[in-house]
Every structure is written in structure tokens, then in C-alpha cells.
Amino acid sequence: MLERVLQEIRGRRRFVVTSHARPDGDGIGSALACGQILRVMGKEAEVVMHDGVPRIYQNLPFADRVVQADVVPENDAVILLECDSVQRTQLAGLENCFLINIDHHASGRNFANINWIDSAVMATAELVFRLARLACVPVDRDIATCLYTALMTDTGSFMFVGTNEHTFTVARELVLAGADPALCARHIYFGHSTAKMRLLGAALSNLHREGPLAWIWVTQEQMTRLGAREEDCEGLVNYALSIDDVQVAIFFRELPDQRFRVSLRSKGEVNVSTVAESFGGGGHKCASGCSIDGPLAMAVSRIVERLRAESESLKAD
Numbered sequence: 001m002l003e004r005v006l007q008e009i010r011g012r013r014r015f016v017v018t019s020h021a022r023p024d025g026d027g028i029g030s031a032l033a034c035g036q037i038l039r040v041m042g043k044e045a046e047v048v049m050h051d052g053v054p055r056i057y058q059n060l061p062f063a064d065r066v067v068q069a070d071v072v073p074e075n076d077a078v079i080l081l082e083c084d085s086v087q088r089t090q091l092a093g094l095e096n097c098f099l100i101n102i103d104h105h106a107s108g109r110n111f112a113n114i115n116w117i118d119s120a121v122m123a124t125a126e127l128v129f130r131l132a133r134l135a136c137v138p139v140d141r142d143i144a145t146c147l148y149t150a151l152m153t154d155t156g157s158f159m160f161v162g163t164n165e166h167t168f169t170v171a172r173e174l175v176l177a178g179a180d181p182a183l184c185a186r187h188i189y190f191g192h193s194t195a196k197m198r199l200l201g202a203a204l205s206n207l208h209r210e211g212p213l214a215w216i217w218v219t220q221e222q223m224t225r226l227g228a229r230e231e232d233c234e235g236l237v238n239y240a241l242s243i244d245d246v247q248v249a250i251f252f253r254e255l256p257d258q259r260f261r262v263s264l265r266s267k268g269e270v271n272v273s274t275v276a277e278s279f280g281g282g283g284h285k286c287a288s289g290c291s292i293d294g295p296l297a298m299a300v301s302r303i304v305e306r307l308r309a310e311s312e313s314l315k316a317d
């Protein structure tokens with residue numbers, strides 16, 4: 001399938017590269033690297049994101065060239081990274097484009113003209129790395145920095161289940177190509193806003209526990225009062241998951257329409273993607289999300305009830 005992707009790229013000239021809305025490190029890093037690889041191949045390439053580049057990724061090479069838009073610009077083909085549908089990009093106008101889908105999620109779907117889905121890798125960045133090599137594009141320090149940051153964030157700094165010797169082989173190659181692990185980590189893990197830390201404090205003051213479950217939330221009022229942005233909510237759920245005997249952590253974020261965005265994280269014993277899917281969301285076994293109607297107490301009780309059932313059946317096994 002990689003050969004087919006390269007063949008389709010070679011036959012075209014103008015590309016748009018994009019990822020999902022509210023992009024994470026793999027979405028941003030892979031898209032920035034992919035855009036540059038295409039330019040080195042002599043193509044025109046624009047990286048277009050519905051939500052722009054979150055603060056902690058703004059130091060990445062090529063991040064200042066990202067176009068924030070609601071509609072896809074004119075192109076010969078669009079490369080979608082990390083998306084299970086065109087809707088995930090929140091870009092309008094993709095229906096009539098030639099679409100190339102590159103993804104590593106088990107929940108990935110063949111929605112595009114060309115679909116390269118490999119759930120054996122830890123990050124889409126690894127697939128982009130393979131693309132560069134097959135295209136004989138030298139992976140320089142800038143491309144390596146984008147890809148390394150993507151791999152580092154999608155593996156939870158090489159801590160998540162699935163990280164193995166192969167992951168470190170890829171990381172080693174990226175470091176040999178010029179990625180600086182300490183510098184990449186500094187921008188991501190030591191690059192937060194003050195508002196985000198205050199929001200974390202507010203979220204943790206709402207920490208609730210029940211058996212293997214922990215949940216926290218933030219309201220619109222708190223976000224406004226603390227001057228926090230939507231992207232400041234990224235990763236807060238991991239603080240609840242970091243408690244010793246917690247198997248599943250849940251983060252509820254109140255949306256402007258009084259619905260709630262729910263992030264679910266598991267240490268591996270409970271499959272949270274089935275829970276998210278039952279509320280119309282999706283994701284991986286250990287990280288998934290969905291949206292649910294408020295008020296807060298109702299949203300919490302519906303999600304917690306469902307997870308209680310999941311963790312009960314686990315004990316019965």
C-alpha cells in the first residue's frame with residue numbers, strides 16, 4: 001500500500017495535508033513532516049488544520065506555515081493523517097477531492113480513494129517516515145524533529161502499551177537524523193501556559209473516586225475565569241489516571257452548548273473504546289472519547305454507570 005501511496009503522489013502536483021480537529025502531537029508532527037517531504041519531492045504542499053497549531057507544538061519546524069481554515073484549498077489530492085473519516089478534519093469541501101488516508105488506528109476505516117492503515121505501528125509518524133525513505137527524501141533534522149515529537153507523544157514518552165524495541169529503533173534513527181530528545185521533550189512537557197496549570201488545579205479539586213475509576217471535570221465558568229483555552233484541557237485526564245489503583249480515568253469538559261466532551265483513558269484492563277462507541281464516540285482501547293448531553297451530574301452518572309458495568313464484567317472473568 002505504501003508503494004501505491006507513493007505512486008499516487010508522484011502523479012500529482014498540488015497537495016493539502018491535514019489531520020483531525022484538536023490535533024495531537026502525532027497529527028501535527030506527522031502533517032508537518034509529510035508537508036516538507038512533499039516539498040522536497042518537488043510538490044506544492046500546504047498543511048491545513050481546522051484548529052491551527054496548539055501552543056506546545058508551535059516550536060516545531062514548519063509550524064508557522066500551517067494554514068488555519070474551515071474549507072480545504074484547491075488541490076490535486078488531500079493526505080489525511082490520523083483520521084477515520086473526512087468529518088474528523090472538520091474541513092469542508094473534501095467530498096470531491098482525491099483522498100489519501102494514512103492512519104495507524106485499529107478503528108481506521110477505508111473512507112478514502114487510497115487507504116494505508118497499519119495498526120502495528122505506534123504512531124502515524126512511523127508511516128510518514130517510511131514514505132520519506134521509499135521516496136528517497138533525506139530525513140533532515142527538521143523532519144526528524146517533527147517525526148520524533150509525534151512518536152514521543154503518541155507513545156506517552158515511550159511508556160504506553162505497545163512500545164517495544166522496534167519503537168526505539170525508529171526513535172534511534174530519528175535521533176541519528178538530528179532530532180534532539182531533550183529539546184523535543186522540553187517544548188511539549190515544559191511548555192505549558194499558566195492558565196493550563198490553574199485549570200489542572202481546578203480539575204483536580206473535583207477529583208472523584210470509585211473503585212478502579214477516577215473522574216475529574218472542568219466547567220465553562222472555570223475556563224473563562226482562568227483564561228484557559230480548549231487546548232489547555234489536553235492531557236488533564238492523565239493526572240487522574242496516574243493514581244496507583246485507578247484503572248480508568250474520565251475527564252468531562254463542559255462545552256459552550258452545555259453538552260460535555262468526555263475523554264476516557266485506561267491502563268489496559270478495561271477497553272474504553274467500546275464505552276466511547278456506545279455513546280457515539282470512538283478511539284483506541286486505552287484512549288477514547290465521546291460527547292454526551294448535560295447536565296454534569298447526568299453525564300457523569302451515565303458514563304460512570306457504563307464503566308462500572310465494564311469493570312464488573314472484568315472481575316467476573
Ligand SMILES: [Mn+2]
Pocket residue numbers: 026027082104122123124154
Ligand atoms: Mn497517532
